[in-house]
Amino acid sequence: MLRIKNLNAYYGDVQVLYDVNVEVNDGEIVTILGSNGAGKTSLMKTICGIETRRKGVIEFNGENLINLPAHKLITRGITLTPEGRHLFPELTVRENLLLGAYAINKKINDTYEKVLEMFPRLKERLSQFAGTMSGGEQQMCAIGRALMSNPTFLMLDEPSLGLAPNIVEQVFDIIKKINKENGITVMVVEQNANIALQTADRAYALENGEIKMSGDAKDMLRSPDIQKLYLGL
Amino acid sequence: MTVFLQSLINGIISGSYYAVLGIGLTVTWGVLKMINVAHGDFYMLGAYLFYTFSRIAGLPVVPSIIMGVLGVFLVGMLLQRGIIAHALGREAFGNSPFIITLAIGIMLENIAQIIWGENNRGVPYFNETVFEFGGLTMAAQRLIVAAIAFATLIAVMILIKKTRFGWAISATAQDRFSATLMGINTNRIYMVTFGLAVALAAVAGCILAPIYGINPWMGGSVQLKSFVVCIVGGLGSVGGSIVAGILLGIVESFSTQFFGSGWQNVIAYSLVLVMFWVRPEGIFGKKH
Numbered sequence: 001m002l003r004i005k006n007l008n009a010y011y012g013d014v015q016v017l018y019d020v021n022v023e024v025n026d027g028e029i030v031t032i033l034g035s036n037g038a039g040k041t042s043l044m045k046t047i048c049g050i051e052t053r054r055k056g057v058i059e060f061n062g063e064n065l066i067n068l069p070a071h072k073l074i075t076r077g078i079t080l081t082p083e084g085r086h087l088f089p090e091l092t093v094r095e096n097l098l099l100g101a102y103a104i105n106k107k108i109n110d111t112y113e114k115v116l117e118m119f120p121r122l123k124e125r126l127s128q129f130a131g132t133m134s135g136g137e138q139q140m141c142a143i144g145r146a147l148m149s150n151p152t153f154l155m156l157d158e159p160s161l162g163l164a165p166n167i168v169e170q171v172f173d174i175i176k177k178i179n180k181e182n183g184i185t186v187m188v189v190e191q192n193a194n195i196a197l198q199t200a201d202r203a204y205a206l207e208n209g210e211i212k213m214s215g216d217a218k219d220m221l222r223s224p225d226i227q228k229l230y231l232g233l
Numbered sequence: 234m235t236v237f238l239q240s241l242i243n244g245i246i247s248g249s250y251y252a253v254l255g256i257g258l259t260v261t262w263g264v265l266k267m268i269n270v271a272h273g274d275f276y277m278l279g280a281y282l283f284y285t286f287s288r289i290a291g292l293p294v295v296p297s298i299i300m301g302v303l304g305v306f307l308v309g310m311l312l313q314r315g316i317i318a319h320a321l322g323r324e325a326f327g328n329s330p331f332i333i334t335l336a337i338g339i340m341l342e343n344i345a346q347i348i349w350g351e352n353n354r355g356v357p358y359f360n361e362t363v364f365e366f367g368g369l370t371m372a373a374q375r376l377i378v379a380a381i382a383f384a385t386l387i388a389v390m391i392l393i394k395k396t397r398f399g400w401a402i403s404a405t406a407q408d409r410f411s412a413t414l415m416g417i418n419t420n421r422i423y424m425v426t427f428g429l430a431v432a433l434a435a436v437a438g439c440i441l442a443p444i445y446g447i448n449p450w451m452g453g454s455v456q457l458k459s460f461v462v463c464i465v466g467g468l469g470s471v472g473g474s475i476v477a478g479i480l481l482g483i484v485e486s487f488s489t490q491f492f493g494s495g496w497q498n499v500i501a502y503s504l505v506l507v508m509f510w511v512r513p514e515g516i517f518g519k520k521h
C-alpha cells in the first residue's frame with residue numbers, strides 16, 4: 001500500500017530525515033517507535049507534505065505522492081490524526097466531525113452514524129466545543145474526525161499522549177477494531193512502545209532521523225535492544 | 234431629546250461603516266494572523282475605482298460600486314498571493330507583516346497620486362434628498378450608507394456562519410495544519426480571505442466617497458478607526474467588531490455633540506486605552 005523510499009526531509013536547511021525506507025502493506029498495523037526528537041512527527045508531516053521540504057519517493061497504491069499538495073492527500077484515502085490532536089477548539093464536536101468529510105463529495109450520513117456508533121461518548125457531546133473536552137474525548141473526536149473521510153490508510157501520531165493508562169488501552173482497542181473490522185491500514189507513531197508493539201504487526205525504530213531497526217512486532221518486543229531502548233527493561 | 238436622538242442616529246450610522254471597516258481588519262488578523270496597516274489604503278482605492286467607473290466611464294452608481302469593490306477584491310488577492318505570502322514565507326523578512334503591508338500602503342498611495350493626482354475628487358450624492366421629521370434631519374445619502382453597511386455586515390455573517398466556504402475559513406483560522414489535513418487549500422483561503430477583507434474596506438470607500446471626498450491619503454484616519462474597532466471588539470472577533478464599531482460611532486457622535494468635534498478622536502482613542510486597561514482581550518476576545 002505505502003512504500004517510502006530514500007525519503008529525506010528538511011526544515012529549512014536542517015535535515016531531519018535521512019534516507020528513510022518504510023513499507024506498509026494492505027491491512028497491516030505498523031508502528032514507528034522512537035525517543036523524543038527522533039523525527040517521528042516529522043516523518044508523519046513529511047508524508048503529508050506539511051512544513052518540511054522533502055526528497056525521495058512516497059508511493060501510495062502505485063502513485064508517487066512526493067509532489068502532491070498536502071490538502072489533496074485526503075482525496076487519496078490518507079488521513080492523519082496529528083500529535084496533540086489539533087481539533088478545531090471553537091467548533092463543536094459535530095462540526096469537527098463534519099469537517100473531517102469536508103473534502104468528500106459523496107453522502108456521508110452513513111459514515112457519520114458509524115463513527116458515532118463507534119464513539120458513543122461523542123454522541124453525547126455533539127454540541128460541546130471540542131476545546132472543552134477531556135483529553136481522552138478529544139482523542140476519540142480526532143480519530144472520529146479522521147474516519148469521516150472513509151480513509152483506507154490512517155496515520156496516528158502519539159494517540160496515547162497525555163492519557164491515563166486505561167484510556168490508552170481503550171484507544172488502542174479502537175485502533176485494532178478500525179483495522180480488523182473496517183479494514184483500514186494503520187501506521188501509528190508511539191512512545192509507549194509496549195502497547196504499540198502488542199497492537200502492531202510490524203515495527204520500525206527511528207532514531208536521529210534514521211531507521212535503525214525494523215521487524216515483526218512480536219520479535220521486536222523480545223529484542224534486547226528494543227527492550228533496553230524503549231521498554232525500560 | 235431631539236438632540237439626543239439625532240446624535241444616537243448619527244452614531245449608529247457612522248458605527249455601521251466603522252463595523253464594516255473593522256471586520257475586514259479583524260478577519261485578516263483572525264485568519265491570516267497578520268496585521269494589515271494598508272487597510273485604509275484599500276478603502277482609498279475602492280473610492281477611486283468607484284470614482285473612475287462612475288465619473289469617468291459614466292456607469293450608473295450601483296454597477297460602479299460593484300466594479301470598484303470587485304476591483305479591490307482582485308487587487309487584494311493578487312497582492313496577497315504575489316507579495317505577502319512570498320515575503321512572509323522568507324526567513325530574511327522575519328515575521329513582519331507590518332513592514333510588508335506598510336510598503337503596500339505607500340505603494341497604493343503613490344500609484345493613486347500618479348493616476349488620479351493630488352487634488353480632491355468628488356462624486357455626487359447617490360440621492361440628494363434630505364428628510365426632516367420631528368426636528369430630526371437626515372440626508373438620504375447617510376441612510377443609504379447605513380443600509381448598505383448593515384446589508385454588508387449581514388452578508389459577511391452569513392458567509393462565515395452558514396456557507397461551506399465560511400466553514401473552511403473558520404477551520405483555517407483555528408488550526409491551519411488541521412484544516413490542510415481536512416483537505417482545505419489554506420493558501421487559497423488566505424488569498425480569498427485577504428481579498429474579501431480589503432473588499433470590505435472598499436465597500437466603505439465607495440459609499441462614503443460622496444460625503445468625504447477622495448484623495449490619496451484618505452485612508453489614514455480610516456486605518457486608525459479600524460484598529461480601534463478591532464481592538465475594542467477583540468482581535469479576530471467578527472461579532473465583537475460589529476458591537477465595537479457601533480459603539481465607537483455612538484461615542485464619537487455624542488462627544489462631538491457635547492464637547493465639540495475637536496474632542497472626537499481623543500475620546501475614541503481613550504476608549505482603546507480604557508479597553509487595554511480593563512479588558513485587554515476586547516469585548517468579545519478570548520483570554521489567552
Ligand SMILES: Nc1ncnc2c1ncn2[C@@H]1O[C@H](COP(=O)(O)OP(=O)(O)OP(=O)(O)O)[C@@H](O)[C@H]1O
Pocket residue numbers: 011016034035036037038039040041042043051083191
Ligand atoms: N518546525 C520545525 N522547525 C525546525 N526543526 C524542527 C521543527 N519541528 C521539529 N524540529 C526538529 O526536528 C527533530 C525531530 O522532531 P520531531 O517532532 O519529528 O520528533 P518526534 O520524534 O516526533 O519527537 P516527540 O516524541 O517529542 O514528539 C527535532 O530535533 C526537532 O527539534
Ligand SMILES: [Mg+2]
Pocket residue numbers: 040041042083157158
Ligand atoms: Mg512527535
